[in-house]
Each structure stands twice: as C-alpha cells, then as structure tokens.
Amino acid sequence: MRNAWAIGGLFVIALLFLLREARSLLVPVVIALMLAFVLTPAVRRLRRHGIPETLGAALLVGALLGTGGTVAALLAEPAAQWWERAPRALGSVLSRIDRWRGEFPGLRSGSGRAQGAVEATDSVKARLASEGVALTGSLLTEGVRFTLSAASTVILLYFLLASEHWLLSRCLEVLPARPRLRAVVLGGLRAVQRDLSRYVLTLSLINLGVGLATALALSLLDLPNPGLWGVAAALLNFIPYIGPWVAAAALALAGAMTDAQGLQLLLPAAAFLSIHALESNLVSPWLIGSRLAINPLSVFLSVLLWAWLWGLAGALIAVPLLICLRCVCRRNRKLRVIALYLSASSRPCASLRSLLGPGRSLPKVPG
Known part of the structure; x- marks a missing residue:
C-alpha cells in the first residue's frame, strides 16, 4: 500500500514538472x-x-x-x-x-x-x-x-x-459498443461545453462592464488614456484574486506619474478597487449563480498552481479547467466527492455536533 502511494506521489511530481x-x-x-x-x-x-x-x-x-x-x-x-x-x-x-x-x-x-x-x-x-x-x-x-x-x-x-x-x-x-457508456460520455462533453460557454460569456459581460466603469471613473479623475486602463482592468479581471491587485498596483503607479499631490495619487487605484468590490460581492454572485459558482478556496489554489506552471496563461485558464474537472467528476460516481469540494454550495453548513449524531459530544482537547 505504501509503495502504491509513493509511486503515485512520484508520478504526480513528475507530471507537474513535465507540464511546466x-x-x-x-x-x-x-x-x-x-x-x-x-x-x-x-x-x-x-x-x-x-x-x-x-x-x-x-x-x-x-x-x-x-x-x-x-x-x-x-x-x-x-x-x-x-x-x-x-x-x-x-x-x-x-x-x-x-x-x-x-x-x-x-x-x-x-x-x-x-x-x-x-x-x-x-x-x-x-x-x-x-x-x-x-x-x-x-x-x-x-x-x-x-x-x-x-x-x-x-x-x-x-x-x-x-x-x-x-x-x-x-x-x-x-469507446466500447455500449450505448449507455457512449451516452454518458456525450452528455458529459455537452455539459462541459454548456457550463464553460455560460461561464465565459457571463464573465466576459461582467468584465466588459468593469472596464467601462473603470474607464469612466478614470476619465472623471483626469487620468490620461482612460480607455487603455479600462481595457487593462477588464482583461486582468479575468484572473481571479491576482489580476485585480495587479491592475490596482498599475493604476497606483500611473497615478504617481501624474501631477496629482498627496492622497490624490491613490484615487485611480481606489476607484478601481471600489468597482471591483461591487462587482465581486454583488454583480458576479447574482449573474453567475450557484450552478456555475466554484469554491473560492479551489479557485485560489488552482490559480496558484497553474500560474506557477504556465504563468499568465495558466492563471487565465485556471477557472475554466476547474469547471471542466467538476463536470467530469459529477458524472463519475467515484469522483463525485471531488465535485462536492469544488462546488460552492448555497446551503448553510451543518454544525459539527449535528454531524456527529445524537448523543455524541465534541471531543475535548487536552490542556
């Protein structure tokens, strides 16, 4: 058993470096x-x-x-x-x-x-x-x-x-000549296409709105070339977590290159962060919905992994790859537990005491 785990671990490590x-x-x-x-x-x-x-x-x-x-x-x-x-x-x-x-x-x-x-x-x-x-x-x-x-x-x-x-x-x-197997494979491919198309289209519309709002805000702040920064903000917003902070840092540097004084230098970055906060907390959850939503922890780990492997391109495709993986896991009984961890459930989590069953209490930690 230990040899099998060791071989599997070595295979995963070799695969990661091969991908890189x-x-x-x-x-x-x-x-x-x-x-x-x-x-x-x-x-x-x-x-x-x-x-x-x-x-x-x-x-x-x-x-x-x-x-x-x-x-x-x-x-x-x-x-x-x-x-x-x-x-x-x-x-x-x-x-x-x-x-x-x-x-x-x-x-x-x-x-x-x-x-x-x-x-x-x-x-x-x-x-x-x-x-x-x-x-x-x-x-x-x-x-x-x-x-x-x-x-x-x-x-x-x-x-x-x-x-x-x-x-x-x-x-x-x-594939083997089994109609049920072929139907499951075809249904899985169609599900991947449907979910991925909906996610990318919805995210593109959201980021288009973010870019337009950013360009409008920067034009009101008299930052040169607000359209350029609006497009950059829209493109960087495709990268979860990392992209918005890169855009904010770039806008802070752009604000420092202007003739503004004091805290006015940070107004471009603050305007974009305000727009991003509104988008990530209100607009995206409402438009994307629970069907296409992914667990934020899974998204963050996926972005870190693929950014380490393939740089900016890997960070861009990290979430689409998660959506494909979740669609595959949902249609395989042995892999449904992985889909459970990848999905963002809208139901409140059960308490630990209720999961232990009636008549059982939480174990006490010594000391």
Whole structure:
C-alpha cells in the first residue's frame, strides 16, 4: 500500500514538472481546446441554419481576430505614449519619493539611512539607463514568442471548430459498443461545453462592464488614456484574486506619474478597487449563480498552481479547467466527492455536533 502511494506521489511530481517544461507546446493546445468548448455551441447553431462547419468556424475565428485587432489598433497609440513617458515619469516618481523621505526626521539627508536610500535610488536610475537595450531585446523576444503561440492557437482553434462533429464521432467510435457508456460520455462533453460557454460569456459581460466603469471613473479623475486602463482592468479581471491587485498596483503607479499631490495619487487605484468590490460581492454572485459558482478556496489554489506552471496563461485558464474537472467528476460516481469540494454550495453548513449524531459530544482537547 505504501509503495502504491509513493509511486503515485512520484508520478504526480513528475507530471507537474513535465507540464511546466512543456508549457510552450501545451499552452496553445489547452487554450485552443478551451476556446473550442466555448465556441462549439455557436458553430452547431450555425450548422442548424445551413452554414457548414468550415464556414461557421471561419466566421467565428475571423470575428475574434477582427475584434482583437481593432482593440489593439485603438490602444496602440495610447500604449506607446505611456511607454515613451515611462522613463521621465519614473524619474519624477523617484524624486517625489526623495521629497517624501526628507519630510520624516529619521530619513533626512543627514542620516546614514537617507544616504543609503539616495544611493539605492541612483543605482536604480543608472541600471534603468544601462539596461534599456537589454529590456527592449527581451520584450521583442517575448513578443515574437507570444505571436507564434497566438498564431498556433488560432490555427488549432479553427481546425477544432471545423472538425468538431468528426472528432466527436471518432471519439465515440473508439469507446466500447455500449450505448449507455457512449451516452454518458456525450452528455458529459455537452455539459462541459454548456457550463464553460455560460461561464465565459457571463464573465466576459461582467468584465466588459468593469472596464467601462473603470474607464469612466478614470476619465472623471483626469487620468490620461482612460480607455487603455479600462481595457487593462477588464482583461486582468479575468484572473481571479491576482489580476485585480495587479491592475490596482498599475493604476497606483500611473497615478504617481501624474501631477496629482498627496492622497490624490491613490484615487485611480481606489476607484478601481471600489468597482471591483461591487462587482465581486454583488454583480458576479447574482449573474453567475450557484450552478456555475466554484469554491473560492479551489479557485485560489488552482490559480496558484497553474500560474506557477504556465504563468499568465495558466492563471487565465485556471477557472475554466476547474469547471471542466467538476463536470467530469459529477458524472463519475467515484469522483463525485471531488465535485462536492469544488462546488460552492448555497446551503448553510451543518454544525459539527449535528454531524456527529445524537448523543455524541465534541471531543475535548487536552490542556
């Protein structure tokens, strides 16, 4: 028994490191599969109206590329402006930090601590100036890698959508000739497609509202290029827990790059956090509902795991993968206990005393 547990543990560890090392190959495949599950119902509806799968897949992929290209073209100029403004604005932020440090008695320029802080600031400035070329080269390398991965994802997505009926029929043919088994597998795939499509569509609408509200709030605060920050907030809000705090930190840095003074520097970040709090506590629970809701602890652990394995792409697909896993576990008797832990139940939990049964009391802890 111990040998079996040890072998299983070693297999899990080896699988995790294999997934991490093969992320450049697996990330486009997994993202394409997730998008295929989301868009397959739309292709099926188009086929019912007489549009072939190949044409329907081309229309959907073209619509995605057109929407993404339009948004990127609209945001290219504001992003370039912020990029050109960043070195000068960063120097202004560091100078402002120097002034704030001088207002505290223990950090004034006469003390050794202040002298060390000044030297650290100067070293940061010198490093930014000397490593600008290396930073640009690394960004270009990552840009090329992202372009290749995105192109692979789009091509694979088209083939998956165009051959969905053929792939599904072949998968059912390789199963044993038992109608009940094939019906269970087909029902499970349809359930995954339905739940994943509903979740992604609902979350996209929610994040669209978050982006619009953020852009409106930032325009009222006179932050430059509020549309750029609205799109960034909407995209980062797809990553549970981590994304909103990254957006808030970026907005705090953007506020520090403006001419605002005092606590006004934190107004952009505070406005976004207020919008996010309203969305996460009221809007999302009401729109997503208990059927698609996932246990928050499972979501957090999944985001941590997949972010460690695949970075930003893993954090983006962490929740869709949880939804797929829950759909599979619900249709397998041996795995239903896992689905119980993954689901967010709206019923109140029973007390520990009631779970022990009548006539039994809670055990006393010594000491």
